[in-house]
Amino acid sequence: MNKTIIININSIVFHIEEDAYETLRGYMIDIKRHFSQSADSGEILLDIENRIAEMFSERIQSGRKEVINKDDVSEVIAQMGRVSDFEEASEEEEIGQQSFHQQQTSSGEEHKPFQTGKKLMRDPEDTTIGGVCSGLGHYFGVQPKWMRAFFILFVLIGGSGVLLYIVLWAVMPVASTRADRMAMRGEAPNLQNFKKNFEEEMEGIRENFSGANAQFSRGLRSIGTGFGEIFKFIGKALAACMLVFTGATIFGLFFFFVACTLAIMGYQEEIYFPPLEVLEAGQAFFALLAGTFAIALPFIALFYIFLRILFKIRPMNNYLSMGMWATWIVSIIVVIFYCVIGAQDFREDSIIKVDRPLKVQPVYSFSEKDVRVIEASSSADGKTRYNIQVDGESLHNLLRSDIEIRFESLDSLEKPFIQYHYKAKGKSYQLAAERASKINYQAEQVDSKVIFNSHFALGADDLYRGQSVNVVAYLPVGTKVGIDRSLEGKIREIAYHNCYDNYPEELKIKQTEWIMTKSGLICAIPEKVEVEKKEEEDATTSE
Amino acid sequence: MIAENTQTQMRKGILEYCILSIISKGEIYASDIIGELKKAELLVVEGTLYPLLTRLKNNGLLSYSWKESTSGPPRKYYQITIEGTEVLEKLDITWKELVYAVETSLFGRK
Structure with missing residues (x-):
């Protein structure tokens, strides 16, 4: 006795056995992914589905065989061809995504050599503070503990590790889905690997809850999470301090800017800021504006990072961050420009x-x-x-x-x-x-x-x-x-x-x-x- | 590796030419094209054919019409367009040149 599933391919209903369905589904996912980059993917997929439906209907004989089983699916797949078969024969433009297998075996003359096997992402399943170290570990193929040791070393040497960690935290996306995590570990996101990944996870859970040393390992784990909590707390406290600090800096810069602008316009005379005295009023305003941006933007970026650490806020919009980068670079160029202008006036004695x-x-x-x-x-x-x-x-x-x-x-x-x-x-x-x-x-x-x-x-x-x-x-x-x-x-x-x-x-x-x-x-x-x-x-x- | 690559390139070029030639003989269904190609020992799987047909169709060399089928869903029948015929004629000339070139090059080889 077998459980069957009812599926609908292009408005035709088929009864299909459960295991056969799983195979078919995996196959369709592979195919979709293969053609996903192609402009005509919709039409191609429809053609393929149509053909599969047709082949299924050829196999069904009313009264004698009404259910598609695993053998049918295997035969259909064999006739249609696997994704790996397509890649061998198909045109360059039709290849959307290369499989992991081909990347490993193909030499440099194959197209898309820039696609790397692994993605740099934070690992939410193995975190001390934000999963940065474990993500780096996956990326470089090193155990996360070594990356952590490395970071602690850098924190001890002048505290630069803290800043680096914070920056990486903000930059690295979190591997939230299974596919992300597999990309992070450099596994090809196909069905077999999904299965393997899932099984490994189940294995891990089973190990944790059974066996003689379950108690021991659970104890160890809670110690680990205890340390994690402490680190998390320290990290958050540090981030809160930095948030206040950067916020105050931005605030101060803003007031400085307003005061200097007023001084340049002649409304207020109490501000004396030597670099601006060198320039004429019109130039001084732009120099001041650029200078303020050049200093304030990194602080704003830091402020945002700390906000992200403390509260759950979405990463910055791409356009916004690109815009900020561009503004920052332009400001620096403007500042340099005015420095040169100012300095030129000091050339002759x-x-x-x-x-x-x-x-x-x-x-x-x-x-x-x-x-x-x-x-x-x-x-x-x-x-x-x-x-x-x-x-x-x-x-x-x-x-x-x-x-x-x-x-x-x-x-x-x-x-x-x-x-x-x-x-x-x-x-x-x-x-x-x-x-x-x-x-x-x-x-x-x-x-x-x-x-x-x-x-x-x-x-x-x-x-x-x-x-x-x-x-x-x-x-x-x-x-x-x-x-x-x-x-x-x-x-x-x-x-x-x-x-x-x-x-x-x-x-x-x-x-x-x-x-x-x-x-x-x-x-x-x-x-x-x-x-x-x-x-x-x-x-x-x-x- | 190099041999494989060259083989793939050779097959790719010929495949399109053959498909156009098969369709030029008259209206035909995709899986029948496969049958013809299999007879010619050129193509192994159907999955490869659909992207190719779609592209040729989008380039205006082919057109298709839906026809009811006795078994299962309606089928897409492909036929060659005037443009397709023109391209095919050009390809015929090129093919003859290629055959001549290859034969000449191979002549006298042991």
């Missing part, structure tokens, strides 16, 4: 030297005047875009403090003067020189006092192009010089601080005294100081 005489005085007192008096308290770095008073005018300028002061000696009979070196950079020498000539900076002399401004201002429309001022004060030998402490930051080539240290504690004053000698300025106070002498000198300076 120009220095303009101007000598300005000093009124002859036996003693000079050098000091600094902070031009930011009004707003100075809120800005420590010395360059900012406040509306400030410079020489009595209200100027909306960029202040620069790249000022250096040096001292040189002259013959005692020569007249003192100050030499200014105005420096600037530009795309061409001419532009650089033009910029240098625009720098308006000079000391003010009131009797013996020589006052230097703390900053010089760029023109309202000028960009920063390495503008700086070097000041060289040429003084006759024997001139006494008092240097205010406020100038300490601008003074070069003499050890201001050492001289300051020479003063006894009770005489720490705002000014240090120096004398010009042939070899340059020397601290007027020797290392051991007599208080009386100090007082004498004080008297002379105050005169």
Whole structure:
């Protein structure tokens, strides 16, 4: 007695034995897969089904034989030919998918050599965290435990394994169906292998639940899953931290972008971001946009990955991810482009030297005047875009403090003067020189006092192009010089601080005294100081 | 391997020519084509034939019509089109050339 199944091929009903049905079904699946890539697959399959139906009806004799059995199916299949027979004789364009068997035996001259036997997928049946290691193990033909050891090693060495794992997790699809898992192991997805795969699974289950050591193996398994749970938990906790971190970064970048955009448009002046100062407003916006994208996109991608790890979210749409890649690459190119543009404007150097005489005085007192008096308290770095008073005018300028002061000696009979070196950079020498000539900076002399401004201002429309001022004060030998402490930051080539240290504690004053000698300025106070002498000198300076 | 490959290529070319020739003799059913081909000891299985017929039909060399059958479902009967006849004539010339070429090449070989 046999169980029969009723099937319908092209509107004709057949009774078929169960085992015969299984064989026929497997055969049809093979054929469908074989022709799946062909444009005419529907028609071809219909022809084949038609023919099979016809052959079946030829075999049925009413009253004597009404059921198709396994032998009938085998005969029909033999007449129709197996998929492997088609491949030998059929045209190239008709071959949709090559069987595993042929891939192994065929040499390189066969078509489709790029199709590899295995697919890189995560194995959901063998997971510690996400099945990445077992998937890699299948792919490289290594036991998953070695891949795990490898990853743990990389986690220990600087933690790079964590990142790698996360990236792979996001990239590798999970082998959710049986066919996927077989592709992952490199088995051909045909009926025999399906059967084998299923049987193996059943075997595994049976082994687990029977036999003398079932208890033991179950115990072992629960320990394994225990570790798995711990790893899973650690992984999730880590992912949650990273999610918050990347989220905050994206948030911060967004606000930075908005603030910088406002600053470029001139609405808000509190933001100072050096790279943007180099560019003109229009360029700066695009550079800012590209720069923000270049930094934000990887963070957005990471954010998404962590979201995926923590919550069950579908992988990103292909178009979206491709779009993100493209945007990222374009942003980087734009950033590089603006870097080059900006850098070009720094190519040529120009220095303009101007000598300005000093009124002859036996003693000079050098000091600094902070031009930011009004707003100075809120800005420590010395360059900012406040509306400030410079020489009595209200100027909306960029202040620069790249000022250096040096001292040189002259013959005692020569007249003192100050030499200014105005420096600037530009795309061409001419532009650089033009910029240098625009720098308006000079000391003010009131009797013996020589006052230097703390900053010089760029023109309202000028960009920063390495503008700086070097000041060289040429003084006759024997001139006494008092240097205010406020100038300490601008003074070069003499050890201001050492001289300051020479003063006894009770005489720490705002000014240090120096004398010009042939070899340059020397601290007027020797290392051991007599208080009386100090007082004498004080008297002379105050005169 | 190389021999197998060449054999396959040779058979592929001839198969199409033979099928066209068989159909040009008159309306014929697919499984009868198989019969003819088997008589000619060219084709082994039916499965190979259907894709070929479909392609020739799509190229306009063949057409078919449905005919009722005494046993089972209606059958597709194939016949050659005018285009098909033209192609066949060209193939005839090529075949004669090939036969000449092969015979000439083989002449005198032991």
